[in-house]
Amino acid sequence: MTSRLMKSFTVAAFSIFSIFISLPSYAQGGHGENGGEKKEGFNAQKIIFGHILDGHEFHFFDIINKDGSHTPIGIPLPVILYSPQKGFDVFMSSKFHHGEHDHDGYRLLTEESVEKLKAEGVDVKKEGLHSGQIVPVGTDGKIDKAVSVYDFSLTRNVVQMILALTLLVWIMISIANKYKKGLGVKTAPTGMQNLMEPIIAFVRDEVAKPNLGNRWEKYLPYLLTVFFFILINNIFGLIPGTANVTGNIAFTVVLGLISLVVIVASSRKYYWGHIFNPPGMPIGIKLILVPVEILSFFIRPMALIIRLFANMVAGHIIIICLISLIFIFANLNEYAGWGTSIFSIAFTIFIYFIEILVAFIQAFIFSMLTAVFIGQAFEEPHHDDAHAAH
Amino acid sequence: MDFFLLETVGSIANAGGAIGAGLAAMGAGIGVGQIGKGAVEAIARQPEALNDIRSNMILTAALVEGAALFAIIVGFLAMVL
Numbered sequence: 001m002t003s004r005l006m007k008s009f010t011v012a013a014f015s016i017f018s019i020f021i022s023l024p025s026y027a028q029g030g031h032g033e034n035g036g037e038k039k040e041g042f043n044a045q046k047i048i049f050g051h052i053l054d055g056h057e058f059h060f061f062d063i064i065n066k067d068g069s070h071t072p073i074g075i076p077l078p079v080i081l082y083s084p085q086k087g088f089d090v091f092m093s094s095k096f097h098h099g100e101h102d103h104d105g106y107r108l109l110t111e112e113s114v115e116k117l118k119a120e121g122v123d124v125k126k127e128g129l130h131s132g133q134i135v136p137v138g139t140d141g142k143i144d145k146a147v148s149v150y151d152f153s154l155t156r157n158v159v160q161m162i163l164a165l166t167l168l169v170w171i172m173i174s175i176a177n178k179y180k181k182g183l184g185v186k187t188a189p190t191g192m193q194n195l196m197e198p199i200i201a202f203v204r205d206e207v208a209k210p211n212l213g214n215r216w217e218k219y220l221p222y223l224l225t226v227f228f229f230i231l232i233n234n235i236f237g238l239i240p241g242t243a244n245v246t247g248n249i250a251f252t253v254v255l256g257l258i259s260l261v262v263i264v265a266s267s268r269k270y271y272w273g274h275i276f277n278p279p280g281m282p283i284g285i286k287l288i289l290v291p292v293e294i295l296s297f298f299i300r301p302m303a304l305i306i307r308l309f310a311n312m313v314a315g316h317i318i319i320i321c322l323i324s325l326i327f328i329f330a331n332l333n334e335y336a337g338w339g340t341s342i343f344s345i346a347f348t349i350f351i352y353f354i355e356i357l358v359a360f361i362q363a364f365i366f367s368m369l370t371a372v373f374i375g376q377a378f379e380e381p382h383h384d385d386a387h388a389a390h
Numbered sequence: 391m392d393f394f395l396l397e398t399v400g401s402i403a404n405a406g407g408a409i410g411a412g413l414a415a416m417g418a419g420i421g422v423g424q425i426g427k428g429a430v431e432a433i434a435r436q437p438e439a440l441n442d443i444r445s446n447m448i449l450t451a452a453l454v455e456g457a458a459l460f461a462i463i464v465g466f467l468a469m470v471l
Contacts, residue, residue: 306463
């Protein structure tokens with residue numbers, strides 16, 4: 001009985017929903033004939049890339065004025081430019097007024113100005129111009145190619161990373177001082193120690209000890225640093241309105257290269273012998289195996305880099321897409337927007353919890369795989385099972 | 391005509407990226423499903439080895455997922471470039 005009631009209710013709800021979707025097609029048709037002003041549609045792609053990429057300000061939301069213009073609300077960040085011709089130049093990004101004004105002969109490119117340049121016949125792709133970039137402009141209002149400019153600005157990724165790092169260092173130093181005084185060593189841990197001790201013990205017992213044998217103590221500081229640095233940046237990125245630091249390829253490339261340096265620095269002769277001259281192999285197989293081993297040497301840190309980058313970017317895109325769905329439907333019809341928002345927000349909350357899990361898992365995976373690769377690098381040959389294994 | 395051709399090429403690239411991402415997700419789904427199946431069976435046989443199995447499961451699942459994410463990035467690039 002209940003299921004039948006539920007079924008008829010679903011059918012009724014769906015029919016009403018479809019009516020609301022199908023209605024505006026008539027309404028809009030009439031509107032178009034009257035020649036009303038063209039309403040600017042919701043551009044999901046712009047919103048997504050505006051969040052994923054780096055920027056010169058923290059942008060929270062826009063206020064739509066009565067005349068239809070947008071007033072962006074956000075926190076401006078310092079812009080630091082160096083040009084061999086003009087010297088250093090430091091000012092706040094609010095001086096650009098979101099790309100509407102030039103300042104000191106510099107211009108902040110926006111989506112609109114890049115489109116305008118395209119229309120003027122400038123090969124945007126070839127000259128490497130993109131929105132969010134700062135370019136020098138001459139007195140005639142065109143891009144001055146004679147002036148080269150280096151952008152050392154504190155972008156939102158940098159600012160957020162510094163904030164996260166400050167918090168992390170503060171937490172870690174405060175609990176380290178407690179342990180130095182003897183608090184929590186023999187007695188129960190207090191305060192922040194309760195939060196951090198299980199995680200530190202987890203990294204030690206699950207990541208360092210099983211993979212690094214008797215040398216785990218030497219590598220534990222590096223593994224803990226990587227783990228907590230990725231973790232706190234992942235979690236900071238989940239706060240609405242903040243930047244997407246771990247989803248920035250430059251950030252993950254640097255972490256991956258540091259891991260590669262640690263792997264190479266801890267390698268022994270046997271590791272390189274394994275790559276360039278695999279023991280106990282006929283020459284024909286060596287010809288195939290050596291290139292594969294050399295490739296895998298580079299692919300391992302590359303996989304670390306791409307995994308962290310793609311996971312965080314994908315998570316952020318999914319959340320913004322779900323929220324964007326509301327506005328895409330609201331563009332069709334206001335009530336469809338309200339209806340979608342219920343499902344969309346419920347699903348977003350679900351994905352949000354998964355993202356919190358992913359923040360931990362990615363930090364764990366990065367430090368775990370680094371530990372596995374370091375362990376392989378300083379492995380000594382086991383004479384008893386070496387022939388059986390190869 | 392040129393404009394029309396350009397539009398078609400763009401939409402084909404979009405379709406290719408989307409189909410590629412979908413295929414990668416399918417492959418990763420099968421892979422992660424196999425890992426989960428193996429882990430659950432192993433835990434059913436040996437509940438005392440739960441912690442070892444779980445951490446190995448997460449690690450292997452992340453490796454499979456990494457391959458899928460490579461494909462998704464490539465699909466994404468096919469759409470954007």
